[in-house]
Amino acid sequence: MEKENNPLLQDLIKNLGHCAVIDGGFATQLESHGASINDPLWSAVCLIKEPHLIKKVHLEYLEAGANILVTSSYQATIPGFLSKGLTIEEAELLLIRSVKLAVEARDSFWDLAKRNHGHKHSKALVAASIGSYGAYLADGSEYGGCYGPDVSLDKLKDFHRRRLQVLVEACPDMLAFETIPNKLEAQACIELLEEENVQIPSWLCFTTVDGENAPSGESFADCLEVINKSNRVNAVGINCAPPHFIDNLICKFKQLTKKTIIVYPNSGEVWDGRAKKWLPSKYFDDHDFGSHATRWRDLGAKIIGGCCRTTPLTIQIISDALGEKS
């Protein structure tokens, strides 16, 4: 059976009558509530210290109109938690917690919405974030894409395997492979989905720094050839790249794949992995995201949202522009 047409994701898009809206910068919104994430675990440090903030941010994105929540597990890894002195059991419980927090936020928001006659919401889906190996390295490597000769396909599969198993066991609606910077890691993710016989839908997003290729310099034609061979990936696209690259990339991806296209760019600011801060950009204006989003929809993207440095306001503007909320 073709899992590309996995009903969950397709039904959401169909029921909405247009695109599905993903949430926005998760870490960004945590920071706006005072969370300190200058840490090798980045936003995932809040799973240990401030889980209530995680739930708060999920609720804020739901209120803004997100149809899909991405969990707080982007930089949450078992080796990352071990290096904080936690046990494997504690690390796995934190991964489970990342899914639970999003599911609890989604369920409580939905229970309230249902009581409100004439509401325009649909029940949101929860996508468990699987950040790239480069994210785990905590030095901005997800925008570099060159992991070096010691990082083989098997090493990447070993890195991803247990976290993926634990996240799937926690019952999210889907998996979100985020900020993948090269073809080898895409291959590793796809082989794992097969080997682990994952039955829930997934998307896989690359980032880009030149607007044409993956950060490794490999062409998207090469990268998508790998993805197209798998019927376990339902949507493919770009996340955490500047908005001004997106039009061209949607057109390119349309020619390279029949899969659902997903885009959730960042604000255009650039991550300085050494200084651990965002460098300013001239491209960012929240209000531009409304016209961007309708253009991206018209070009063929079916799942649209924001990544780093976008906020609930960005998502509200996208959601309003795409017509989900009155």
Ligand SMILES: C[S+](C)CC[C@H](N)C(=O)O
């Ligand atoms: C999406 S990036 C801004 C996440 C942080 C990065 N992996 C780092 O730790 O430097």
Ligand SMILES: N[C@@H](CCS)C(=O)O
């Ligand atoms: N979804 C991630 C960022 C990916 S670049 C987060 O905001 O935690």
Ligand SMILES: [Zn+2]
């Ligand atoms: Zn991002």
